[in-house]
Amino acid sequence: MEQIISRCGNVCSECPWSRYMRKKINKEDWEEYSEQVKKYTGYKPIKYEWEGCVGCLTPNEELPKHPFYNFLKKCRTRKCGTYNEVKNCAYCGRFPCANTVASNNFTKEKVSDKIGSEIDDKTFESYIKMFDSMTNLKKIHSDLHDDQIKNPKPVSKKTDIVELKGEFKNENYHKTYKKLIEIANSNLSIKGIDTVSGYENYLIRKDILWRLLWIFGLYGKLSKNELSIDSATLYENRKPISLPSNEEHWKLYINILAEFGINTKLEIKTDKLYTPGGYMRVKVPQTNKPTYIIEMKANPKLQKYQFFKALNEILSELKSKVGKRAFTNFKKLNFNSILS
Ligand code: SF4
Numbered sequence: 001m002e003q004i005i006s007r008c009g010n011v012c013s014e015c016p017w018s019r020y021m022r023k024k025i026n027k028e029d030w031e032e033y034s035e036q037v038k039k040y041t042g043y044k045p046i047k048y049e050w051e052g053c054v055g056c057l058t059p060n061e062e063l064p065k066h067p068f069y070n071f072l073k074k075c076r077t078r079k080c081g082t083y084n085e086v087k088n089c090a091y092c093g094r095f096p097c098a099n100t101v102a103s104n105n106f107t108k109e110k111v112s113d114k115i116g117s118e119i120d121d122k123t124f125e126s127y128i129k130m131f132d133s134m135t136n137l138k139k140i141h142s143d144l145h146d147d148q149i150k151n152p153k154p155v156s157k158k159t160d161i162v163e164l165k166g167e168f169k170n171e172n173y174h175k176t177y178k179k180l181i182e183i184a185n186s187n188l189s190i191k192g193i194d195t196v197s198g199y200e201n202y203l204i205r206k207d208i209l210w211r212l213l214w215i216f217g218l219y220g221k222l223s224k225n226e227l228s229i230d231s232a233t234l235y236e237n238r239k240p241i242s243l244p245s246n247e248e249h250w251k252l253y254i255n256i257l258a259e260f261g262i263n264t265k266l267e268i269k270t271d272k273l274y275t276p277g278g279y280m281r282v283k284v285p286q287t288n289k290p291t292y293i294i295e296m297k298a299n300p301k302l303q304k305y306q307f308f309k310a311l312n313e314i315l316s317e318l319k320s321k322v323g324k325r326a327f328t329n330f331k332k333l334n335f336n337s338i339l340s
């Protein structure tokens, strides 16, 4: 059969989650096959009984109704490729862009390093190569002529900031609000925000950052110009977002906060920080102790108007005034209910 390449460079027609592989592998061989996939990729393909994924090139309206496909529908690379009408990222003038989910985590060398022994060609072809997306895309890209490559159609950033219809009760609140406006108007360090994948990435980052500011402001322990919060408190109040899942991911938000004068540190409290799947735990196993603490210090400019204290007071007041709508209002910087 002809090879089917996904938007991000995976080989759909050889993917263990696809219906193509369920036709190729017999039911009795499935368990052993799926264990091998898990050994090299870290994930076990779902049961043989499921008919399998129809592939990410299938348009949304033709996808079967199954929760599995929510992941496909939300994928920013798939959305970007569809919007720009390119077969996959290799055909795009921005390739390789910072926002595609294509990665080079599944090269032969990287997987060999991870499992601690050299992988032979046959094993690589059978269980890994279909996910070596960046290498797959680079190969396609190098064979294309210039006239086959298309620039993405630009998209513009939208703002949902609500206009204020009154005055804050003091100057410190007003200056804190100005700082929040500055954060809301920034690109949050996203490169290529004018592409669908960049903009989608920005929206995810914005949702996480705004929830973190909400939790820090309302539930953080305040001491003068410093604020700290533990992993368990963060976890309890995280919804509707998922917390950064590893140190690298936290670093992203730490760097963004630093740009706005909030110097942040991740203090690890245990040597049992990670689950076997590679996610950060929020509590030390068999205890109630947090696994990490986020510590923040306002820079001298922010200290002048007691940023953390003002944030805490604004958010507390907002919460008492509008209850469950408070977080949604905060995200839009809609403080009208607490203005005079
Ligand atoms: S990660 Fe996105 S682009 Fe890649 S195969 Fe999955 S749905 Fe398609």
Ligand code: SF4
Binding pocket: 076, 077, 080, 081, 084, 086, 088, 089, 090, 092, 093, 094, 095, 096, 097, 098, 099, 100, 101, 152, 195, 196, 197
């Ligand atoms: S902008 Fe990025 S994600 Fe979108 S099609 Fe181009 S390379 Fe792919």
